[in-house]
Amino acid sequence: MVLLAALLLAVLIGYPVFIIIIRSFTLDGALSLENYKEAFFDSSNYKALMHSLIVSASSTVLATIIGCGAAYFTVRTDMAFKKLVHSLFLFNFFIPPFIMAMAWRQILGPVGTVNKLYQALTGSTDTIINIYGQGGIILVFTLSSSAMVYMVMRSNFEKIQSSLEEAAVITGASPFQIFKDIVMPVLKPSIFSAMILVFVANMSNYGVPSVLGFHVSYYTLTTRIRQVLEDFSMANNMEVAASLSTVLVIITVLTLTAKDRMLKGKEFTLITGKSEKAAPNELGRWRIPMGIVWSLYGMAISFCPILSILATSLTKAYGLPFSIENFSLKNYATVLNMPLFQRAMQNSLFLAFTAAFISVAIGFLVAYLCVMARSKASGILEFVISMPAAIPGTVMAIAIILAWLRPIPVLGFSIYNTIWIILIAYVANYTTQAFRTISGSMYQINRSLEEAAVISGAELPKIMTSIVIPLIKESIGTSWFLIFIPCLRELTLSIFLWSSGNETLATAIFTLQDAGNYTASCALSVLIIAMIAAVNIFVGKVFHIKGTVG
Amino acid sequence: MSYIELKNISKSFGEKEVIKNFDLSIDRGEFISLLGPSGCGKTTLLRMVAGFIDPTEGEIIIDGKTVFSSEKNIYVKTGKRNLGMVFQSYAVWPHMTVYENVAYPLKIKKLPNEEQRERTMAILRQVGLENREKDYPWSLSGGQQQRVALARGLVMEPSVLLLDEPLSNLDVQLRQKMKEEIMDIQKRTGVTVIYVTHDQSEALQMSDRIVVLSNGNTEQIGTPEEIYHQPRTIFTANFVGRMNFIRKDGRTIGIRPEYISVIRPGDTEAKPGSHSIKGNLGRYIFEGSRNEYFFDTEKGEISVETPNALPLSVGEDALLSWDRQVDFEEEMHEVDA
Ligand SMILES: Nc1ncnc2c1ncn2[C@@H]1O[C@H](COP(=O)(O)OP(=O)(O)OP(=O)(O)O)[C@@H](O)[C@H]1O
Ligand SMILES: [Mg+2]
Numbered sequence: 061m062v063l064l065a066a067l068l069l070a071v072l073i074g075y076p077v078f079i080i081i082i083r084s085f086t087l088d089g090a091l092s093l094e095n096y097k098e099a100f101f102d103s104s105n106y107k108a109l110m111h112s113l114i115v116s117a118s119s120t121v122l123a124t125i126i127g128c129g130a131a132y133f134t135v136r137t138d139m140a141f142k143k144l145v146h147s148l149f150l151f152n153f154f155i156p157p158f159i160m161a162m163a164w165r166q167i168l169g170p171v172g173t174v175n176k177l178y179q180a181l182t183g184s185t186d187t188i189i190n191i192y193g194q195g196g197i198i199l200v201f202t203l204s205s206s207a208m209v210y211m212v213m214r215s216n217f218e219k220i221q222s223s224l225e226e227a228a229v230i231t232g233a234s235p236f237q238i239f240k241d242i243v244m245p246v247l248k249p250s251i252f253s254a255m256i257l258v259f260v261a262n263m264s265n266y267g268v269p270s271v272l273g274f275h276v277s278y279y280t281l282t283t284r285i286r287q288v289l290e291d292f293s294m295a296n297n298m299e300v301a302a303s304l305s306t307v308l309v310i311i312t313v314l315t316l317t318a319k320d321r322m323l324k325g326k327e328f329t330l331i332t333g334k335s336e337k338a339a340p341n342e343l344g345r346w347r348i349p350m351g352i353v354w355s356l357y358g359m360a361i362s363f364c365p366i367l368s369i370l371a372t373s374l375t376k377a378y379g380l381p382f383s384i385e386n387f388s389l390k391n392y393a394t395v396l397n398m399p400l401f402q403r404a405m406q407n408s409l410f411l412a413f414t415a416a417f418i419s420v421a422i423g424f425l426v427a428y429l430c431v432m433a434r435s436k437a438s439g440i441l442e443f444v445i446s447m448p449a450a451i452p453g454t455v456m457a458i459a460i461i462l463a464w465l466r467p468i469p470v471l472g473f474s475i476y477n478t479i480w481i482i483l484i485a486y487v488a489n490y491t492t493q494a495f496r497t498i499s500g501s502m503y504q505i506n507r508s509l510e511e512a513a514v515i516s517g518a519e520l521p522k523i524m525t526s527i528v529i530p531l532i533k534e535s536i537g538t539s540w541f542l543i544f545i546p547c548l549r550e551l552t553l554s555i556f557l558w559s560s561g562n563e564t565l566a567t568a569i570f571t572l573q574d575a576g577n578y579t580a581s582c583a584l585s586v587l588i589i590a591m592i593a594a595v596n597i598f599v600g601k602v603f604h605i606k607g608t609v610g
Numbered sequence: 611m612s613y614i615e616l617k618n619i620s621k622s623f624g625e626k627e628v629i630k631n632f633d634l635s636i637d638r639g640e641f642i643s644l645l646g647p648s649g650c651g652k653t654t655l656l657r658m659v660a661g662f663i664d665p666t667e668g669e670i671i672i673d674g675k676t677v678f679s680s681e682k683n684i685y686v687k688t689g690k691r692n693l694g695m696v697f698q699s700y701a702v703w704p705h706m707t708v709y710e711n712v713a714y715p716l717k718i719k720k721l722p723n724e725e726q727r728e729r730t731m732a733i734l735r736q737v738g739l740e741n742r743e744k745d746y747p748w749s750l751s752g753g754q755q756q757r758v759a760l761a762r763g764l765v766m767e768p769s770v771l772l773l774d775e776p777l778s779n780l781d782v783q784l785r786q787k788m789k790e791e792i793m794d795i796q797k798r799t800g801v802t803v804i805y806v807t808h809d810q811s812e813a814l815q816m817s818d819r820i821v822v823l824s825n826g827n828t829e830q831i832g833t834p835e836e837i838y839h840q841p842r843t844i845f846t847a848n849f850v851g852r853m854n855f856i857r858k859d860g861r862t863i864g865i866r867p868e869y870i871s872v873i874r875p876g877d878t879e880a881k882p883g884s885h886s887i888k889g890n891l892g893r894y895i896f897e898g899s900r901n902e903y904f905f906d907t908e909k910g911e912i913s914v915e916t917p918n919a920l921p922l923s924v925g926e927d928a929l930l931s932w933d934r935q936v937d938f939e940e941e942m943h944e945v946d947a
Contacts, residue, residue, distance in 0.1 A: 223701035226662060227759075231715035231766070232689030241714070245705040 062435050065425050069444045072422075072488045076459035077447060083462055084302035095296060095303040105304060108284035112308075115194060115269070115280060116262040119201030124255050126202065126357070127209025128247075133354055135217040138340045140351030148358025152207035154593045155365055156549050158267025158566070159585045161200045162573065163365030165191055165271060166372060166582075168199075171379070173368065192276040200268050203361045205258040212254040216247055249323050256319040260312050264452030266552040267566075271573075281308050282454040286556065289458065302462065305455040313450045366589070373582035391583040401584065403561065404568035407479060411564065412547035415486035416540045422487070423494025423539065431502040432528065448492045453552030460485045461556065477559040485553040490543045497539035501532045541599045548595070549588055613638040613802060614659075614770060619668035621654055621826075628654050629826045632668070636770075641796055641803045643813035646823035647849065652806040655823075656772050659804060660695060661688035673769045694763030694771040694801070698778055700755045702747045702762075708734070709743040712761045719766065733761045736795055753784045760795065770802045777812065789815060810850045814838065822846045839866075844938050855942050856887075856909045864936040867902065867915035873929040874922065886931035887912070891924050905930060 087094045099105050133139045134146055155163075167173045168191035175187040191199070224246065228238045269280040279287060281304060288294065289301045343350055371382040373391050380386045395401050426445050430438035448456060464481050467474045475481045505528055529536075551566035558567045565588055572581035612635035621629040628651045636642050644652045657663045659670060661677065664685065670678040677686040703711055709730060716726040734740045737757040747755055756776055763771050776792070777785045793816050796803055807813055813820045814834045822829040822837060822845070829846045830837060841847035844855065847864050854870075856863045873880045889905030889912060896919075903914045905928070912930060922928060 221699055221701065223697040223699050224703060226660075227695065227697065227701040227703070227762070228714070229662075229688050230660065230693055230695045230763075231718045232687075233714075233718045234689075237718065242703060246703070248705075 061425070061433075062429055062437050062441075065422070065429055065441060066437060068422055069426070069441060072484065072491070073447055074444050076456070076463035076488065077451070079462050080302045080305055080455070080459040083299050084306045087296055087299060095299040096307075098296070098300050099303040099307060102300075104279065105284060105288075105300075108279040108281050108304075109307065111194065111269075111279060112263055112281040115197045115201060116259050119198045119205055119262055120255050120259040122198070122202040123205035123209050123258055124251060126206040127254070128213050128251060130206065130210045130354055130357070131213035131217050133350055135214055136341055137343050137350070138347060139343055139354065140348045141355050142351070145351070145354045145358045148355065148362045149207045149210045151362040151366075152204065153211075154589050154596065155204075155362065156267065156551065156566070156588070156592075157200065157204045157265060158271055158551050159369070159569070159589065160204055160361075160365050161196075161268045161271035162569075162581070162585065163368045164196070164200055164203075166368045166578075167191075167364065168196065192272055193278045196272045197269050197278070197280070200272065201262045201265070204268075205262060206357075207361055208258060208261070209254045212250065212257070213247070216250040220246055253319055253323060256315055260315055263308070263312060263315075264454065264552075266454050266555065270555075282452065282552075285454050285458065289461075289556070298462065301458055305458050308452055309450065309455055312452060316450055366586075369582040369585050372579055373586050375579060378576075378578040391579040392587075395580050395583045395587070398580070400563060400568055400571065404563040404565045407482075407562060408548055408550075408565040411479070411483055411486055411550075412544045415483055415490060415547050416543040418483075418487045419491040419543050420494045420498070420536060420540050422491045423496075423498050424536065426495050427499035427502050428524070431499050431506055432524065442495075445492055445495045448489050449496075451489075453489060454556070456489050457485060457553045457556035460488065460553075477562070479562040482554055482557045482562065482564065485557055486543075486547050486550065489553060490547065493542055494539040497535050497542065498532060501535040502528065505531050537602075538599075541595070545592060545595055545599075549592060612636060613640075613673060614804075615669070615671040616655075616659070617669040617671070619655070619658065619665045619670070621651075621658065621663065622666050627826060629658075629665070632826075632828060634821060634828075634831065636802060636804070639800045639802055641793075641805065641816060641818045643805045643807055643817040643820045644823060645807055645810060645813040645820050645850070646829075647808060650823045651826045652808070652823060653774055656774055656804060656806050659770070660693055660772055661686065661691055692766065692769045694766060694768035696756070696759045696763045696771070696773045696776045698775045700747075700752075700759045700779070702755050702758050704747050707744050707746055708739055708750070708758050711747070711758050712765050715762065715766045729765055730761075733765045736764075736798065737761045737791070752780050753788055756780065756788065757791070760792070764795070764799060764801060767799070768801065770804060771796075772804050772806075774806045775808070776805075777807075778809075785812075792816065814850070820850075822849065824849075839934075839936075841936060842938075844940055844942060847936065847938070852913070853936075854912045856912075857942055860941055862938040862940060862942040864938060865912075865932055865934075867913045869932045869934045870912070870914045870930050871932065872903070872914055872916070872920055872922065873931060875927055875929070882929060883931040883933040885933070885935060886929055888927065889930050890927050891922055893924065 084095055085091055085093070130145065130149060134142045139145075165172065168189050169175070170187050170190055170192075172189075172191070174189055178188050179185060190196075220243065224242055225238055228242050233241065264282065266282040266286070269278070269283045270286070273279060273283055285301050285304045285308070288297050288304060291297050294300065372378065374387055374389065375382055376386050376388045376390070423445070426441050429435040430442050435441070451459075460481060461476070464484065465474065465476050475484070549566055550564060551570075554564040554567050555570065558564060563571065565584070569581050569584050569588075572578075572584065614634075614636040616632055616634045619629055619632040620627065632655065634642075644655060646652055654663060658665050658678075659672075665678060665680060667680045668678070669676060669681065672691060675686070676682065676684050677691050678684060703714070706714070712734060713726050713730040716729060721729075731740060731743070734743060737760055739754065739757055739761065742750065742754065747758065750758065756779075759776070763773075773792075777788055780788060789812060805813075805816065814837070817834055819831060819833055820837045821831050824845050829849075830842045832840070837846060837850050841850065841853075841864070844862060844864070847853045847855075851866060853864045853866055856865070871880070871883065873882060873886075887907050887909060889907040892904045892906045892911065894904070895902045899917070901916050901919050903916070903920060903922070905912050905914065907930070914930060
């Protein structure tokens with residue numbers, strides 16, 4: 061079994077990662093640093109790296125401030141409309157960032173709602189706002205990521221005991237001193253890890269810069285990698301793409317390691333007794349204005365984008381104002397009847413179902429070997445299966461292409477340009493999540509079993525079927541959905557690997573957009589969001605977990 | 611005039627009246643306990659003294675200064691009342707060392723650095739943590755953390771130290787030790803203390819005076835001896851120690867189990883006390899330092915506590931007699947027994 065697991069992980073994850081590193085150091089069959097030289101010294105590549113750092117860093121800072129603020133006001137004050145603000149932030153999770161980008165492009169693009177409104181009001185033909193480029197990417201990243209920070213910080217604000225603050229109030233410290241000396245330092249580690257989470261997510265994001273950047277030749281690392289990959293005029297385009305990918309991985313790995321280093325020993329275990337419930341801080345006359353400000357922001361991250369694509373999807377033709385006489389459901393009929401849609405729907409459902417099953421199976425197997433059976437190889441198995449956590453989707457896609465482009469030895473055919481390569485990429489990317497969820501719950505069970513001192517090699521299979529599996533059924537189900545949902549709308553891997561006939565829902569939206577069929581692409585977006593929301597609500601009901609998403 | 615005065619304090623949360631017309635005067639250096647069952651309003655009272663909650667009505671005076679008055683519309687902020695407070699959950703700041711925790715109040719008051727250092731080290735010595743000054747709270751035990759909280763509460767030499775069930779998170783053995791330490795520190799510093807607890811033994815052992823509360827009403831204020839031997843209400847008698855109740859002419863008589871002596875039939879030497887009743891030994895519990903006997907009598911079961919074992923076996927008759935007893939004006943209710 062160890063062998064099987066090792067083989068699976070080696071083929072799925074180990075080999076592609078190995079090959080991408082090797083390729084990045086190879087030129088014309090010889091070891092060389094030439095590709096890296098090109099990756100760093102070609103000004104387009106260098107610029108893309110800078111762009112990535114700029115948009116990720118600035119959106120991280122903005123999203124952190126906004127997300128922390130939203131969490132603070134909804135948890136620790138008596139602000140008005142708290143429930144509404146909370147729901148709006150939650151709703152944002154159903155909107156994939158690339159759809160968010162498309163929606164905001166419709167609002168703030170050169171022919172977007174705002175410019176049209178301005179032109180209608182003034183009669184001018186100027187545009188006053190243009191979402192393309194750096195500013196727009198930062199905007200959409202910030203809007204999306206602030207919801208992520210909000211969710212993380214909310215629970216942290218809830219955990220902080222009011223007596224910690226009251227102990228400072230007694231000393232005569234001012235509210236500002238309390239915030240600076242007590243609240244911030246206590247929350248600092250969790251704010252810091254939220255920031256890292258956001259930074260890495262935005263660094264690795266492909267959808268947003270591709271929607272808002274390509275058009276004006278503004279590239280980030282991820283979109284630049286795509287461009288290099290497709291630039292067949294370069295002799296070593298694959299190799300340069302591989303080295304750019306390696307650079308991206310190094311950045312994410314460094315960031316994640318820095319986080320672990322800095323947080324070591326700093327995760328305060330707050331000693332909890334009967335914890336006093338915090339009295340919300342009174343805002344006085346700012347109660348309602350604050351509520352309005354945050355509700356408006358909540359609208360910006362959920363209602364506005366939804367409304368914008370919903371309006372377009374219900375309009376007869378793109379560009380017409382949304383009104384009764386232009387109202388039409390025909391876009392939905394068009395989409396539903398489109399062979400492209402039907403294929404994409406079928407493919408995405410098949411891929412999400414199968415990838416979730418296989419990922420969970422592999423995750424379960426490896427978790428079993430590492431946690432329950434304590435295999436000698438558990439160190440290396442755990443390391444390999446955890447690698448994808450630090451590998452951006454773009455890089456994973458390149459690695460998979462490099463690994464599977466050539467015909468498979470012995471069998472003699474290539475799976476490149478088939479649906480199977482997408483499936484392999486999904487599994488390689490998501491199995492780490494299944495492993496984490498399942499091994500976590502196995503670990504808990506294992507400890508209590510150890511206390512009961514019943515475990516011995518011979519009894520293991522019996523214990524597995526009679527005790528462990530029944531106990532972790534729920535976490536297996538949860539991890540299945542935690543993979544199924546993001547796969548349904550997966551963009552980054554699919555956009556690199558899809559081929560005609562093997563479209564996914566997300567690539568279909570891109571295809572429709574590229575063909576200028578905005579009304580249909582909006583209708584499809586609405587369908588996807590509705591589907592994600594429905595599955596999420598179903599999962600929340602069944603498994604009592606919130607904010608699954610992905 | 612007394613050092614701290616609570617005058618006619620009432621507090622309602624919405625419709626619910628949690629504290630009703632509460633009056634209390636405290637002398638300088640006194641150790642006062644607020645004792646009562648869960649939900650009786652102890653914490654609410656303490657937090658009103660601290661200024662975290664405003665009374666609906668009443669006046670609070672600390673050290674000659676009115677810090678709250680509903681009539682004169684006075685409210686002095688918590689930070690300006692010169693208080694120390696120790697919380698049930700310790701509330702030691704996790705990101706600061708022991709020294710930084712204790713020195714923080716002095717830092718806020720902008721004392722010169724040398725003085726901060728001196729006073730912090732002095733108080734750390736008092737609580738026995740002088741060699742842990744550089745440690746972080748997570749490396750300390752629960753008892754040590756509570757000592758940090760105590761030191762932090764005392765470092766400003768506050769007019770009054772407020773403690774809200776400071777021992778309830780500690781295990782039994784540590785609790786006894788901390789009890790003695792708190793009393794010791796209070797004696798040495800002479801600080802006035804208001805101590806909230808629902809543990810009668812803490813209140814009896816530590817306090818100069820005890821305030822017994824039930825449902826927001828003061829049941830009795832008195833020294834531990836008064837509370838124990840002269841409880842004024844059945845509630846107090848029941849809540850502090852154990853007591854036998856006997857119904858008599860629409861009133862109630864209370865007898866502590868250790869007030870009663872047992873006279874065996876045929877024992878002619880023993881002189882019965884001023885009150886007596888016949889009983890039959892029903893059951894008996896041995897608890898090491900004391901023995902408890904339950905007699906069935908015409909007035910119901912009566913328990914007797916003696917340090918030495920009685921030469922009596924279950925089923926035998928005896929005469930229970932006593933001199934000391936408590937008269938209650940109230941009629942006993944079934945639930946009180
Ligand atoms: N902010 C509040 N709003 C409404 N009711 C409250 C509030 N704070 C306390 N109460 C109520 O007032 C009553 C007294 O509460 P308090 O916390 O003072 O009790 P306590 O004697 O300290 O109890 P415990 O021993 O459980 O700590 C309780 O019935 C409680 O439910
Ligand atoms: Mg309380």
